[in-house]
Each structure stands twice: as structure tokens, then as C-alpha cells.
Amino acid sequence: xxxxxxxxxxxxxxxxxxxxxxxxxQVAALAGNSKASRAVGMILSKNFDPAIPCHRVVKANGxxxxxxxxxxxxxxxxxxxxxVSLT
DNA sequence: CGTATGACGTGCA
DNA sequence: GTGCACGCCATAC
Numbered sequence: 001x002x003x004x005x006x007x008x009x010x011x012x013x014x015x016x017x018x019x020x021x022x023x024x025x026q027v028a029a030l031a032g033n034s035k036a037s038r039a040v041g042m043i044l045s046k047n048f049d050p051a052i053p054c055h056r057v058v059k060a061n062g063x064x065x066x067x068x069x070x071x072x073x074x075x076x077x078x079x080x081x082x083x084v085s086l087t
Numbered sequence: 088c089g090t091a092t093g094a095c096g097t098g099c100a
Numbered sequence: 101g102t103g104c105a106c107g108c109c110a111t112a113c
Binding site for chain 1: 092093094095096097
């Protein structure tokens with residue numbers, strides 16, 4: 001385990017509540033560097049841990065950004081938990 | 088240490 | 101609203 005920036009980002013993303021989304025810059029800011037938005041994206045891209053809801057991380061302009069399993073899958077998940085807020 | 092890469096952010100025309 | 105360019109940071113070699 002490396003107590004590095006990536007570890008911090010992963011922990012934050014992991015804490016993102018369902019139905020909620022955060023921007024890379026926001027996660028980066030919480031990680032310690034509000035300018036490390038790119039680094040955040042790279043880290044998530046290299047991380048394939050299913051325990052990390054990286055699909056809840058979007059770009060600052062509201063774009064879905066990307067996903068290690070395909071943008072389509074990300075959009076689907078967001079639509080599944082973000083849109084569908086019904087029990 | 089220097090270079091290259093990448094799921095970004097912001098500014099300007 | 102759209103397109104382009106620059107900056108910023110972390111990781112890998």
C-alpha cells in the first residue's frame with residue numbers, strides 16, 4: 001500500500017455517495033491538489049478496483065469523462081443510480 | 088533527473 | 101456553444 005496521491009484519490013472516490021458525482025478537480029482538491037485533475041484521471045484509469053465507484057467522477061463541465069470499462073458502461077451506471085432514485 | 092503520457096481545467100476567439 | 105491552446109500534476113521508464 002502506498003500512501004501516495006493515488007491512494008488518497010482512491011479513498012475519496014470510494015467515499016462518493018451513490019447518486020452523487022464529483023469532478024476530477026474536486027477529488028484532486030480533496031486529495032490535496034486542486035490542480036491534479038489530470039493525475040486523478042490517470043490514477044483512476046490505472047485502477048481497476050470494483051470497490052471504487054470511479055464512474056461517479058465526472059469532468060468539471062459535466063461531461064462523463066471516461067471509464068476503464070467503457071464510457072457506455074459508465075453512462076449506464078450513472079443512469080442506473082443517479083437517474084433512478086426510486087427505491 | 089528528464090521525457091512521455093493521460094479518464095482534466097481554464098481562458099480566449 | 102464550439103474549437104483550440106496552454107498549464108498543471110502524478111506515474112512509469
